[in-house]
Amino acid sequence: MTHDAIILGAGAAGLMCAATTGQRGRRxxxxxxxxxxxxxxxxxxxGRCNFTNVDAAPDRYISANPHFAKSALGRYTAADFIxxxxxxxxxxxxxxLGQLFCDGSARQIVAMLLDECAKGQVDLALGHAAEVEHDGIGxxxxIxxxxxxxxxxxxxTGGPSIPKLGATDFAYRLARRFGLKLVEPRPALVPLTLGPDEALxxxxxxxxxxxxxxxxxxxxREAALFTHRGxxxxxxLQASSYWRHGEAVAIDFAPGRSPDWLVEAKRSNPRAGIRRMLDLPDRLSEALAAKLGIAAELGNVPDRTLRDAAAxxxxxxxxxxxxxxxxxxxVTVGGISTAELSSRTMEVKKMPGLHAIGEAVDVTGWLGGYNFQWAWASGWATGQAI
Incomplete structure (x- = not known):
């Protein structure tokens, strides 16, 4: 059967692209x-789908080319999806932090996208792996x-994050077959693990x-959670998208406090211990105080020691x-290099007719609806171009 376009992957980006393309009269x-x-x-x-973020802007995305996402995000905005x-x-x-959720169920968003696809008379083929060939023309x-x-x-087809839902590296394998460059993929928005030296x-x-x-x-500035693994x-999760093996993650346990806050606490409350002044959960305060080696009342601790501890x-x-x-x-950081694509149409420059969108591409958003907005925007941009 002949179509005007075949879209591989019925996730957020694929559904948006299919609906947009179909409603423009394409098969x-x-x-x-x-x-x-x-x-x-x-x-x-x-289960309620953080479907976009009102603060979605290019500077909230990670990519080897930080300017690539500007065109699509600027032409299909959070307000458009809302x-x-x-x-x-x-x-x-x-x-x-600008995060928008359904009052009810995330399934409402899926039903909405399927309804939009139906308006465009999109043909669905589900439940079978696809084998792709290119003959130089089409x-x-x-299936x-x-x-x-x-x-x-x-x-x-997205990236390999959350494989239990069927996610694979299919997009990368297909890209390599077509000679496209990849930015090394790695897990993002992911918990970090600590070694035995951080057992405390x-x-x-x-x-x-x-x-x-x-x-x-x-x-x-958000919540951090200690787990049995790290x-x-x-x-x-936010910081993890920027983290590389071998690097440190810096945690500010006293956000908003001045460099002299412990010295000031010593002046106003000299008999207090550092654990009391930390204003953190008891177990964490105890662990930090033990690591700092400050067991005495603040009044008995030199100012320099307190400044070092505060730092x-x-x-x-x-x-x-x-x-x-x-x-x-x-999600996954990395993927199909944006250098291979038109930022306006997501079309592969050296292979007209081939497009890549969503998580398969080297554009990764922050936590909080940003990745869905990239899916909607990149899918819409391609749908308008086909």
Whole structure:
């Protein structure tokens, strides 16, 4: 059967691209090896789908080319997707930091996208792996016993994060076959693991507190959670996208405090111990005080020692020995190099007719709806170009 476009991957980007393309009068085939569409959408946001962020802007994305995302994000904004959600009567609310969630279920977003695909008379082929061939003119895709051809092919199969939902590295394998460069993929928005030398902190499993976490990028002020394997929580997940093996993660356990705050505390409350002044969960305060080696009342501690302690608390270095990998990663950093693509159409420069969108591409957003907004924007941009 002949189509105008075949889209591989029925996740957020693929569904958006299919709906946009189909509603422009193109004959679209949307293919996925999973038996149902939008699996990551369904589990996202605790089942309520953090579907966008009102603060979505290019500086909230990681890419070898930080300018690449500007075109798509500027032409299809969070407000555009919100308008679509509103048009379908889906109730939503804003949590912290610009994050928007469904009041009800993430399945409402999937149903909305399927409805939009139906308006574009999109043909679905689910539950079978796809085999792709390119004859120099168009693309031939075998899905089970079915064969489809099209002059346009869109890679929207995402990255390998959350393999239990069927995620694979198919996009990268296909890209290599077509001679496309990749930026080395790695797990992102993922918990970090600590080695035996950090056993004291691993024993704090279950303790959470607000910190600023920094790893070779911006600092993120949110909650950090100690686990039996290391560090997690929103602040850590954010920092993990910037972290590289061998590097340290700096944790500010006293966000907003001045460099002299312990000296000032000594003046106002000389009989207090440092554990009391830390204003952190008891077990964490005890662990930090033990590491600092300050057991005396503040009045008996030299100012210089207190300033050194305050400086350490502002940038406490942890050296993770790894991450919890793709199994626990929400997304993937890296992927198909943006140098291969048009930023306006997502089309491969050296192979007209081939496009790549969403998580398959080297554009990765912060935690909090940014990656969905990239999926919507890149899918829409390609849909407008086909």
């Amino acid at each position: 679209v085939l949307l293919v996925d090896h999973a038996p149902e569409v939008g699996r990551k959408i369904v589990i996202s946001g605790g 308008a679509l959600v509103d048009a379908h009567g889906i109730a939503w609310h804003e949590k912290t 693309f031939r895709v075998t 089970g016993e079915r064969i489809a051809t099209a002059p346009k092919l869109v890679i929207a 902190f691993r024993e704090l499993s279950g303790v959470a507190t607000e910190v600023v976490a920094t790893a070779a990028g911006p600092g993120f 560090l997690s929580g929103p602040a850590i 350490r608390l502002k940038a406490w270095p942890f050296r993770p020995n790894g991450t919890e990998g793709y199994a626990k990663a929400e």
